[in-house]
Amino acid sequence: MSPRPELPGSNEGEPTRAVGRAARRRARRRPPPLPQRDGLDAARWQVPPSTPRGVTALAALVERFPALADPAAAPLQKRFAGGEIVDARGRAWEADDIVRTGDELWFHREVREEHVPEIALRILHRDEHLLVLDKPHDIATIPRGEHVLGSALVRLRRETGIETLVPLHRLDRRTAGVLAFGIRPEERSAYQQLFARAEVHKEYEARVLPGASASLPSGLGRSSVMRDHVVKHHGQLRAQVLEEEPNAESALEILEIEDDGVLRVGLCPRTGRTHQLRVQLASRGAPILGEDLFWPVERAAPPVRVWPEGLPLQLLARRLAFRDPLTGARRDFRSAQTLGELGSASRTLSP
Known part of the structure; x- marks a missing residue:
């Protein structure tokens, strides 16, 4: 799709002040009481106000994280006895200690055996501020569920040795393309605010198969704007479109008409709802x-x-462009991947 004539941004003074405020806030925070392990941060749980009085640390953790009591996991009582469950200052909890609202319990999750795809992670750019990845399909951005050691974040931390690496935005596991990570904690907020304020230009490509009643433009080079109310409720796998005031907007352009009615389309999301392009x-x-x-x-x-x-x-995140909030320079990163190539994992319509 045609690039915007001017990438959004502001003068250098404003980002510098924002970075300074973020750095001061981070400096006041107590560092995590447990170090990273194999590229994974320790888990932190804060006891909520709804917790009944008199509940022990062991009972509270099992209630919140039932998997910790799985017979296949290390006995939780033994983990308490070994000093593996600590508070915000690094002091070990006893299993029968009584927890109160606001208490913090830190621990390392147990990582189950996991198949990590033998797919190389291609780094598009790396400097003292940013690392930009050309993420393959079917690689999770962050550790979640069954995708922990194989997630982009954990793999990059382990391969580069940069423990402070954090994604500045997200891509669905199924989606490939440009994914940016921040390196310095004190700068992270300045970059993340660009995404929050919609000051990042994002371009995607997709190959779609319109049905008989599809409502997309019909000719090469034709364009439209998709406006919908997209919601995804907690605990639900799929987002959905509702007949309400639009909260999601994406520009679309027909880039190519392939055989069998397949269209290759360019997409510019102007908002960032979960599964926005897919559901639209x-x-x-x-x-x-x-x-x-x-x-x-x-x-x-x-x-x-x-x-x-x-x-x-x-679906491919083709391009990411913005004005750097630290240097004022224009950043423009593009994926080298091509849609239509077969992946390492099968996807079918059957269960």
């Missing part, structure tokens, strides 16, 4: 090829020549 396209009758969440149940699977075995989600 699906709600218009044009789901993305490789889709496992938003492919309509009433639609038959496409032919193999359109959706071959092993095809990853055909």
Whole structure:
């Protein structure tokens, strides 16, 4: 899609003050009482006001994290006895200590055996402030659920030795493309605020298969703007579009008309809702090829020549551009990946 004539940004004085405030706030914070382990930060849980009086540390943790009592895990009582559960100052909790509202319990999660795909992580850019990754498909941004050691964050921390590395934004696990990480904790807020204020120009590409009633533009080079009310409730896997005031906006342009009715489209999201592009396209009758969440149940699977075995989600974060809040320089990062290539994992429409 056509680049904006001017990347958003402000004078250098304002970002400098913002970075200074963020640095002072971080300096006042007590450092974590437990160090990283294998690229993973220690987990922190603060006892909520809803916790009944007289509850022990062991009982409170099991209530909040039932997996800690899994027979396959190390006995929690033994972990308490070994001093592995500590408070915010690093003092060990006893299993039968009574917890109160606001108390903090820190511990390392136990990492189960996990298959880590043998896919190289291509770094597009690295300097003293930023590390930019060209993330492959089916790699989680941060450790979550079954994807912990194989997440981009953990792998990069272990491969680069940069313990302070933190993602400045997120990409779905299924989505490939440009993903930026901050290196210095005192600068992180300044970069993250660019995303919060929608001052980052983002371009995506997708390959979609419109149905008979699809409501996308019909000609090469044609464009439109998708405006919807997109919500995703906690605990639900899928986002959805509701008939309410729009809170999500994305520009769309037809870049290529392929065989079998497949369209390659350019997308510029102007907001950042979870699964925004995926649900907006699906709600218009044009789901993305490789889709496992938003492919309509009433639609038959496409032919193999359109959706071959092993095809990853055909969504790519092509470009990320912004004015650096620290230096004032223009940053412009582009993915080298190509949609249509087969991935390392199979995705089908069947359960």
